[in-house]
Amino acid sequence: MRKKISIHDIARHLNVSATTVSFVLNGRAEEMRIGAEVKKRVLDYAETTNYRPNLVAKSLRTGKSRIIGMMVEDISDPFFASIARGIERKAYQLGYKIFFASTENQTSNAGDLIKVFRERQVDSYIIAPPPGIASEIQALIEHEHPVILFDRYFPDLETTNVIVDNYNGTRKATDHLRSNGSSQIGFVTLESAQTQMHDRLQGYLHAIAQWGQAPCILQLPYALPANSSVEKIKAFIRQHKEMDGILFGTNYLAFSGLEAINELGRKIPDDLAVVSFDDSRFFRLFTPPVSAVAQPLEKIAETIISLLMKSLDTPASKRCVETIVLETEFIVRKSSLKRKKTPSRTR
Amino acid sequence: MRKKISIHDIARHLNVSATTVSFVLNGRAEEMRIGAEVKKRVLDYAETTNYRPNLVAKSLRTGKSRIIGMMVEDISDPFFASIARGIERKAYQLGYKIFFASTENQTSNAGDLIKVFRERQVDSYIIAPPPGIASEIQALIEHEHPVILFDRYFPDLETTNVIVDNYNGTRKATDHLRSNGSSQIGFVTLESAQTQMHDRLQGYLHAIAQWGQAPCILQLPYALPANSSVEKIKAFIRQHKEMDGILFGTNYLAFSGLEAINELGRKIPDDLAVVSFDDSRFFRLFTPPVSAVAQPLEKIAETIISLLMKSLDTPASKRCVETIVLETEFIVRKSSLKRKKTPSRTR
DNA sequence: TTATTTTACTTTATCGATTTAGCAAAACTG
DNA sequence: CAGTTTTGCTAAATCGATAAAGTAAAATAA
Numbered sequence: 001m002r003k004k005i006s007i008h009d010i011a012r013h014l015n016v017s018a019t020t021v022s023f024v025l026n027g028r029a030e031e032m033r034i035g036a037e038v039k040k041r042v043l044d045y046a047e048t049t050n051y052r053p054n055l056v057a058k059s060l061r062t063g064k065s066r067i068i069g070m071m072v073e074d075i076s077d078p079f080f081a082s083i084a085r086g087i088e089r090k091a092y093q094l095g096y097k098i099f100f101a102s103t104e105n106q107t108s109n110a111g112d113l114i115k116v117f118r119e120r121q122v123d124s125y126i127i128a129p130p131p132g133i134a135s136e137i138q139a140l141i142e143h144e145h146p147v148i149l150f151d152r153y154f155p156d157l158e159t160t161n162v163i164v165d166n167y168n169g170t171r172k173a174t175d176h177l178r179s180n181g182s183s184q185i186g187f188v189t190l191e192s193a194q195t196q197m198h199d200r201l202q203g204y205l206h207a208i209a210q211w212g213q214a215p216c217i218l219q220l221p222y223a224l225p226a227n228s229s230v231e232k233i234k235a236f237i238r239q240h241k242e243m244d245g246i247l248f249g250t251n252y253l254a255f256s257g258l259e260a261i262n263e264l265g266r267k268i269p270d271d272l273a274v275v276s277f278d279d280s281r282f283f284r285l286f287t288p289p290v291s292a293v294a295q296p297l298e299k300i301a302e303t304i305i306s307l308l309m310k311s312l313d314t315p316a317s318k319r320c321v322e323t324i325v326l327e328t329e330f331i332v333r334k335s336s337l338k339r340k341k342t343p344s345r346t347r
Numbered sequence: 348m349r350k351k352i353s354i355h356d357i358a359r360h361l362n363v364s365a366t367t368v369s370f371v372l373n374g375r376a377e378e379m380r381i382g383a384e385v386k387k388r389v390l391d392y393a394e395t396t397n398y399r400p401n402l403v404a405k406s407l408r409t410g411k412s413r414i415i416g417m418m419v420e421d422i423s424d425p426f427f428a429s430i431a432r433g434i435e436r437k438a439y440q441l442g443y444k445i446f447f448a449s450t451e452n453q454t455s456n457a458g459d460l461i462k463v464f465r466e467r468q469v470d471s472y473i474i475a476p477p478p479g480i481a482s483e484i485q486a487l488i489e490h491e492h493p494v495i496l497f498d499r500y501f502p503d504l505e506t507t508n509v510i511v512d513n514y515n516g517t518r519k520a521t522d523h524l525r526s527n528g529s530s531q532i533g534f535v536t537l538e539s540a541q542t543q544m545h546d547r548l549q550g551y552l553h554a555i556a557q558w559g560q561a562p563c564i565l566q567l568p569y570a571l572p573a574n575s576s577v578e579k580i581k582a583f584i585r586q587h588k589e590m591d592g593i594l595f596g597t598n599y600l601a602f603s604g605l606e607a608i609n610e611l612g613r614k615i616p617d618d619l620a621v622v623s624f625d626d627s628r629f630f631r632l633f634t635p636p637v638s639a640v641a642q643p644l645e646k647i648a649e650t651i652i653s654l655l656m657k658s659l660d661t662p663a664s665k666r667c668v669e670t671i672v673l674e675t676e677f678i679v680r681k682s683s684l685k686r687k688k689t690p691s692r693t694r
Numbered sequence: 695t696t697a698t699t700t701t702a703c704t705t706t707a708t709c710g711a712t713t714t715a716g717c718a719a720a721a722c723t724g
Numbered sequence: 725c726a727g728t729t730t731t732g733c734t735a736a737a738t739c740g741a742t743a744a745a746g747t748a749a750a751a752t753a754a
Contacts, residue, residue, distance in 0.1 A: 004490075052462065052465060052466050053466060054407075054466070054467070054468065055466045055467050056406045056407045056412065056467065056468045057407050059403045060401075060403050060404050060407050065403065074432065075428060075431060075432055075435065075447075076421070076425070076428040076429050076431065076432035078423070078428075080423070081422060081423040081425075081428045083420055083423060083425050084423065084447075085421065085423035085449065088422065088447070088448065088449060089449075092448070093517055094461075097446055097463065097467060098446070098447070099424075099444055099445070099446065100431075100435070100445070100447050101435065101439070102432060102435060102436075115399065116439075116444065118399055119399050119400060119401070119402045120402050120403065120444060121401065122405045143351075206494070226628075227493055255629070255632060258632055259631070262632070262634070281573075281602070282602070282629045282632075284606070285602060285605055285606055285609070285629075285633065286632065286633070286634075287609070287633075287634055334691070
């Protein structure tokens, strides 16, 4: 096993100092007045020996790791996975690496992760925060680490946030149900006081208030197993016979909901129309396809990274905080041609 | 901004040496005969100042980073995302952190990533390798880094591999289609010579050979956009009128396939029965639900981590290579009660 | 009582980079 | 031709930890 070569090995071999090698390899040869010939010899030797800098050493010396710590609820959740993927792509291009981690939306997990990240000298953070972690985030900012919150945020905290317009998302979705014939619209959401769910709830409430409908809401605990969700949604549907439209607060709630509706033998959309907040590639595959409020995943990732880079380029003292609100898109899906072609096909 | 405190700060404050502090904080106080009182003072002071070791410095000194580099095709793909999640959970418990990265199954991306990982002093690797990366992986092993390949591997390389029994997976799936009435079974797969797809193909071929059916195969290029896949699958189905069963080589091919079948107005399973390799939580939500070959995701993650830990505990010279083949589970999904209860419901 | 061992630490080197300060030789200036 | 500047480098300190080797004082043994 040939050992890894260091800057000192190069220096020794060429009879120059490590400093010179460092300057050359960092492209500071001119600035530091290193002769053209020495420069060439260093470059050539580094090339032939396939020298790779030890970034751990570099980090220790410079205090910057070029590592981003990213914490989300669950990296295997399609929403977070997509955003993570987008961020990954852009970060790598910029020479940054990412530690991804899942909080399960637990305060304690997030707290532990922040500690671990700090030990590892992570120098910036992208966080979809769980409740109760505001003070730790505040501490990160006080330590001058760039922090971007996304998906949800703390209104009391002066952070840079990237979110979507949840309020108008559910509002448009509710209006859509109404204008497509539903008069009693239910909302199935999470028992969560976090901003994203709060705003979605408000959007729904304000929408139904327009035509004077009373709220009809089911709030499920976070991380409820899918089969329990299905049961609770079934009970909810049974209890509200008058309900002829349902809006789901997340796509996985919608999946449980579709299953519940299916099991109850209700017909979509004739018995019960369905719309989901947060799109999924699967909605178009259902019969009938499901309309949804799509979040601009690529745009979210892009915005997060560009704000983060801006923050990294700015001294802590003059970083400005801002909350970027991205628009959602309402995707209307009607039954495909099949439905029209064979309206009375038996199943 | 209060500065981060180091072992030297503690030493200075308590009038002891940094070495003493290091020993105490690493639990080596007894071994190194540090007095109980000094030990207590160090521990207390570290506690009150909220001392956190600088793991970058530690890595530099010890040469171990306790960072695992994990490379998969795409971390947002549900298969890889689930495995990543399982690995993440276990790795954190063991004090390891993970760099996740996506290769897009491109040799050059994987090569670059290996370089980046090495610069960052990653000390072990979990890789779902793209084609053509065998020599770089060989080099990693020669440098005595523990490496675990999963999902696919290189038969010529002496590596530790964690795979599933792809051959029997497709074989069982094909048999299932046959015994449920399909007599002409098609196979939609990827244009890939990698082991996992190769074995799936063989399973299919051997299965149909049992009853003398001729192969009926569609191979799609890797990373084909979903809408092109749909078109190609539609053409394939149209060309093979006699085909009454289709096996899909991956779940995303199955999704395209379902869309294609839908658009052609064929009925599942009466016109065309469908089975997918690689399960998805969505298959049960389709009407009718789709049977699938499920890979043991949790078990794969578990096996990878335990082999990796074993490897890390073993000197490079006496690590043994092994290929663990995990069994798949064939999940039969019949139409739900609804189908039976209301066989002639119109839609 | 002297020699040896044990106790309880400390000194110093090191990991692989960066960075500040410095220094000799060459070139230029007046 | 002495003095200053520029050129082209290098020595040494540093980041924050660990580890090998050392050492003074106390305890024990002969």
